[in-house]
Amino acid sequence: MEPKDFNSSDPVAWCPGCGNFGIQSALKTALARLGKPPRELLLVSGIGQAAKMPHYIKANFFNGLHGRALPAAAAAKIANRELTVIVTTGDGDCYGEGGNHFLHNIRRNVDMTVIVHDNQVYGLTKGQASPTTERGIKTKIQPGGVILAPFPPLETALALGCGFVARGYAAEREHLAELILAGIAHKGFSLIDVFQPCVSFNKLNTYDWFSTRVYKVGPEHDVADKSAALALAAQRERLPLGVLYSKPGPAYGELSGLDALPPLVNADLANVDIAPALADFR
Amino acid sequence: MKDEISVRITGEAGQGVISAGMMLCRMYKESGRHVFAIQDYMSRIRGGNNFFQVRAAGRPVAAPRRQADIIVALDKEAVEANRGALAPGGILLLDAGKFGITQLEAGWVHVPLYALAQEAGGELYANSVALGLLAALTCGAFEGAAKAAAREFAAKGADAAAKNEVAARKGYDYAAGKIKRGDFLLPSAPHERPYLLAGNEALALGVISAGCKFYSAYPMSPSTGVMNTVADYAAKYGIIVEQAEDEIAAVNMAVGAAFAGARAMTGTSGGGFALMCEGLSLAAITETPLVIAIVMRPGPATGFPTRTAQEDLEFALHAGHGEFARAVYTPGSPEECFLAAKRAFNTAERFQVPALILSDQYLAESFTNVAFPDTTGEPPDRGRIISSEAAPETRRYEYSDDGVSPRAIPGRSGALAVADSDEHGPEGHITELAEVRIKMTEKRLRLKLAGLARETLPPTVVNPGAKTMLCGFGSTLGVMREACAAAAGTGFIHYPQVWPFPADATLAALKGAGRVLTVENNATGQLARLIRRETGAQAAGSILKYDGRPFTADELSAALEGGK
Numbered sequence: 043m044e045p046k047d048f049n050s051s052d053p054v055a056w057c058p059g060c061g062n063f064g065i066q067s068a069l070k071t072a073l074a075r076l077g078k079p080p081r082e083l084l085l086v087s088g089i090g091q092a093a094k095m096p097h098y099i100k101a102n103f104f105n106g107l108h109g110r111a112l113p114a115a116a117a118a119k120i121a122n123r124e125l126t127v128i129v130t131t132g133d134g135d136c137y138g139e140g141g142n143h144f145l146h147n148i149r150r151n152v153d154m155t156v157i158v159h160d161n162q163v164y165g166l167t168k169g170q171a172s173p174t175t176e177r178g179i180k181t182k183i184q185p186g187g188v189i190l191a192p193f194p195p196l197e198t199a200l201a202l203g204c205g206f207v208a209r210g211y212a213a214e215r216e217h218l219a220e221l222i223l224a225g226i227a228h229k230g231f232s233l234i235d236v237f238q239p240c241v242s243f244n245k246l247n248t249y250d251w252f253s254t255r256v257y258k259v260g261p262e263h264d265v266a267d268k269s270a271a272l273a274l275a276a277q278r279e280r281l282p283l284g285v286l287y288s289k290p291g292p293a294y295g296e297l298s299g300l301d302a303l304p305p306l307v308n309a310d311l312a313n314v315d316i317a318p319a320l321a322d323f324r
Numbered sequence: 325m326k327d328e329i330s331v332r333i334t335g336e337a338g339q340g341v342i343s344a345g346m347m348l349c350r351m352y353k354e355s356g357r358h359v360f361a362i363q364d365y366m367s368r369i370r371g372g373n374n375f376f377q378v379r380a381a382g383r384p385v386a387a388p389r390r391q392a393d394i395i396v397a398l399d400k401e402a403v404e405a406n407r408g409a410l411a412p413g414g415i416l417l418l419d420a421g422k423f424g425i426t427q428l429e430a431g432w433v434h435v436p437l438y439a440l441a442q443e444a445g446g447e448l449y450a451n452s453v454a455l456g457l458l459a460a461l462t463c464g465a466f467e468g469a470a471k472a473a474a475r476e477f478a479a480k481g482a483d484a485a486a487k488n489e490v491a492a493r494k495g496y497d498y499a500a501g502k503i504k505r506g507d508f509l510l511p512s513a514p515h516e517r518p519y520l521l522a523g524n525e526a527l528a529l530g531v532i533s534a535g536c537k538f539y540s541a542y543p544m545s546p547s548t549g550v551m552n553t554v555a556d557y558a559a560k561y562g563i564i565v566e567q568a569e570d571e572i573a574a575v576n577m578a579v580g581a582a583f584a585g586a587r588a589m590t591g592t593s594g595g596g597f598a599l600m601c602e603g604l605s606l607a608a609i610t611e612t613p614l615v616i617a618i619v620m621r622p623g624p625a626t627g628f629p630t631r632t633a634q635e636d637l638e639f640a641l642h643a644g645h646g647e648f649a650r651a652v653y654t655p656g657s658p659e660e661c662f663l664a665a666k667r668a669f670n671t672a673e674r675f676q677v678p679a680l681i682l683s684d685q686y687l688a689e690s691f692t693n694v695a696f697p698d699t700t701g702e703p704p705d706r707g708r709i710i711s712s713e714a715a716p717e718t719r720r721y722e723y724s725d726d727g728v729s730p731r732a733i734p735g736r737s738g739a740l741a742v743a744d745s746d747e748h749g750p751e752g753h754i755t756e757l758a759e760v761r762i763k764m765t766e767k768r769l770r771l772k773l774a775g776l777a778r779e780t781l782p783p784t785v786v787n788p789g790a791k792t793m794l795c796g797f798g799s800t801l802g803v804m805r806e807a808c809a810a811a812a813g814t815g816f817i818h819y820p821q822v823w824p825f826p827a828d829a830t831l832a833a834l835k836g837a838g839r840v841l842t843v844e845n846n847a848t849g850q851l852a853r854l855i856r857r858e859t860g861a862q863a864a865g866s867i868l869k870y871d872g873r874p875f876t877a878d879e880l881s882a883a884l885e886g887g888k
C-alpha cells in the first residue's frame with residue numbers, strides 16, 4: 043500500500059509549518075508499510091490540535107473527549123481485538139487531563155500504540171502551559187513564568203512497567219515511521235512521545251532548538267535494559283530519539299482471557315440463555 | 325396463626341447477619357412462604373449495628389414492615405438499637421448471660437445463643453442457632469432451615485455446612501422445648517415464585533441476558549452488586565468486566581466498546597454518575613449506544629453510602645451538558661429490573677442514545693421471591709447497522725426522518741466508522757456550519773425523542789381516577805401496592821420509565837381522581853414537579869421520606885390515614 047491510500051478528504055486545519063504535518067506523514071508511511079486496509083485500523087484521539095489527526099488519515103476513527111482517548115481506545119480494542127488501535131493525543135490531552143488514564147492504561151496493557159504529539163504547550167487553546175512545558179516559560183496565565191516541574195512521560199512510563207517506550211521527532215519522518223511500526227508490532231501499550239514543534243505558541247522548543255539537541259540512539263543501546271533506558275530518558279541536555287525500551291510481556295488480552303474468546307463484537311446475542319444463571323437464584 | 329410475620333436478626337458487622345438473613349429468606353421460600361427482606365447496614369466492615377429484616381407471608385409481599393414480631397439480637401448493642409422496633413406482642417430473643425443483662429423487660433426472652441453455638445463448634449455459629457430458633461417459632465418444622473443452611477454454606481465445604489446445620493438444630497430444639505409460643509406460626513402453601521432475587525442481581529441478569537459483553541465500572545455502593553453479579557457469570561457468558569481507574573474512564577470505556585460494536589455499559593451511584601456526565605454527553609453527540617445503571621444513595625457528596633434515596637431523578641433527567649434525547653428507566657421490582665436492562669440495551673442501540681436505569685439501594689439490596697415468567701421477552705434488537713456490503717461512501721450520520729442513521733461498526737461495516745465529540749456533518753467530520761448544527765440538533769434531540777416517546781413503557785395503573793391517587797417511580801411500587809390494597813378508595817400510578825414522560829397515560833389515570841399525592845424518597849418532590857411540568861397536573865401534595873431509609877407499608881398507610 044501507499045501512503046496516499048490513507049489520504050483523507052477532510053481539509054487540514056493546522057498552521058503551516060506545524061510539527062503535526064511531519065507526524066501525519068510518518069504515520070501514513072507506517073500504515074502503508076503495515077499494509078492493513080483502513081477498515082481494519084482505528085484511530086482514537088481526545089481533543090487538541092494533535093487530536094485532530096484522525097480526521098486527516100483515512101481509517102475508522104473515534105475523536106472523543108479531551109483527555110479521554112485512552113479509555114475509549116482500550117475498550118474499543120477489547121471489544122474488537124482484530125482492530126489495530128492507534129491513539130493520537132497531545133501532551134495536555136494525555137499527560138494532563140487524561141493523566142490518570144495514562145498511568146492506569148500502562149498498567150492495563152491493552153495492545154495499542156499511543157503517539158503523543160508533545161509540543162510542550164496547549165496549542166488549540168492558544169498557548170497555555172502544558173504538563174511538559176519547561177519551568178520559567180511565560181504564558182498569559184503564568185506571566186511570571188511556569189513554576190511547576192515538567193512531567194517526565196518516558197521515565198513515568200518506564201517506572202510503571204510500560205513494555206515499549208520510544209521517542210520520536212516530527213522532523214525525522216522516516217525514523218518516526220519506523221518507531222510507529224515497531225510500536226504497532228509490540229503487543230501491549232506502546233508509548234511514542236514525539237517532539238512536535240508548535241510554530242505558533244512554543245517559541246522555545248523550535249525546530250532549531252531541537253536540531254542542536256536531538257540525536258539517535260545507536261545499536262549499542264540494549265532496548266531490553268531498563269536502567270539504560272531510564273538513563274537515556276533522564277537526559278535533559280542532549281535528547282535521545284529512538285526505542286528506549288522494548289520488552290515483550292503478557293498483555294491484557296492474554297491475562298484477561300480475551301484472546302481466548304471470539305472478538306466480543308462477534309457475539310451472537312440472539313442466543314444468550316439466561317436460564318442456567320437464573321437457576322442459581324432458586 | 326398469623327397471616328404474616330416479620331423477623332429481624334441484628335448484630336454488629338462481621339457477625340453473620342447477612343448470611344443469617346439470606347438463610348431466613350430461603351427457609352421461608354423453601355417452606356412455602358413468600359418473602360420480602362431488607363438489609364440495613366452501616367458503612368463499616370466491623371462493629372456498629374446492622375439488621376436484616378424478613379417479612380414472610382402466605383401471599384406475595386413487596387414492602388417491609390416498620391416493626392418486627394421477633395427480633396434476635398446477636399450482641400448487647402443490638403438490643404439497645406433495636407428494642408424500639410419490636411411490634412406489640414412481639415418477642416426479643418437475646419443471650420442475657422452473654423450480654424450481661426440482668427433485667428429482662430416485657431417481651432424479652434433469654435436464649436443461651438452462645439452456649440448453643442459453642443456446643444455446635446464455636447460462637448460464630450450463633451447466627452445459625454438464630455435460624456433454628458426462628459424455624460421452630462415460625463415454621464414449626466426444621467426442614468426449610470436445614471435446606472437453607474446447606475445452601476448457604478455449600479461453597480464453604482461440607483464441614484461448615486454440617487456445623488451450621490447442627491447449630492440450627494440446637495436452636496430449633498431449644499425453642500421447641502423452652503419457648504412455648506404458638507402465635508408466631510405461619511401457614512404455608514406451595515407457590516410458583518421460586519427465585520430469590522435482589523434488584524441488583526435481577527438487573528445484572530438482565531444485563532447478561534441482553535448480551536452485554538463489556539461492563540466497566542468503578543466500585544461504589546450500592547451499585548457494586550450489579551458488577552459483582554456480572555463478574556460472577558463473566559467467564560460463562562464471555563463477558564469482560566473491567567474495573568476502571570475512575571468513573572470517567574468507566575463511562576468512556578463503555579462508549580469506546582459500544583462504538584466498536586459490543587453491547588457495553590457502566591454502573592455507578594450519584595457521585596460516580598456526576599463524574600460521568602461529560603461521557604454521557606459524548607455518547608449523545610457521537611450517537612453511540614450507552615447504558616448506565618445508576619443505583620441511588622442519599623447525597624449530597626458522599627452522603628449515606630449504604631442507605632437509600634430517590635434524590636437523583638432530576639439529575640438523571642438533566643445530566644450532561646447540551647441538549648439531547650435519552651431514555652430513563654425506573655424499575656420498581658426485580659422483574660422490572662431484569663426487563664429494564666434488556667429494554668435499555670435495545671433502546672440504546674435502536675435509537676443510538678444513552679439509556680439510563682435508575683434504581684436505588686432499597687430496590688437493589690432487598691430480596692423477594694419472584695416468578696420470572698418471561699426471560700425471552702424483549703429479544704436483542706441491535707437497530708440499524710451499515711452492512712459489510714454497503715458502499716464505502718455511506719455517511720454515518722446521514723439525516724433521516726426519525727433521526728436515526730445506520731451505525732457503522734469498525735472492521736465490520738462497508739463504510740468506515742467515524743465519531744466526533746465536536747459538532748460534525750453527516751460524514752462525521754468537524755463542522756462549524758450553522759445549518760448543519762441545526763439539523764444535527766433536530767436529529768439528536770427532537771426526532772429521536774419523538775421515537776422514544778412512542779415507546780415509553782406504560783405506567784402501571786391501579787384504580788385509575790380513585791379518590792386518592794398515589795404516584796411514584798422506581799422502588800416505591802411495592803409499598804404503594806400494599807398501601808392501596810389496605811385503604812379503600814386509593815389507587816396508584818407507578819412509572820417504570822420516567823423519560824420520555826408518559827403524559828397522556830398520566831392524565832388518563834388521573835381523570836376524575838380526588839387528590840393526587842406523589843410518594844418519593846426525597847425531600848423536594850421531584851416526581852411531582854416532573855408531572856406538573858409534563859402534564860400541567862398539580863399534585864395536592866407529596867409523601868416524602870428522606871432519612872435514608874425506605875418507606876414501610878405501615879408508614880405509608882399511616883400517612884394516608886393522617887391525610888384524610
Ligand SMILES: Cc1ncc(C[n+]2csc(CCOP(=O)(O)OP(=O)(O)O)c2C)c(N)n1
Binds near residue numbers: 091092133159172
Ligand atoms: C473538559 C475540557 N476541558 C478543557 C477543554 C479545552 N481544551 C481543548 S484542547 C486543550 C488543550 C490541548 O492541549 P494538548 O493536548 O497539548 O493539544 P495540542 O493542541 O497542544 O495539540 C484544552 C485545554 C476541553 N475541550 N474539554
Ligand code: SF4
Binds near residue numbers: 059091
Ligand atoms: S497552534 Fe501549534 S500545534 Fe496547533 S496547529 Fe498551530 S503550530 Fe500546530
Ligand SMILES: [Mg+2]
Binds near residue numbers: 090160161164165
Ligand atoms: Mg500540546
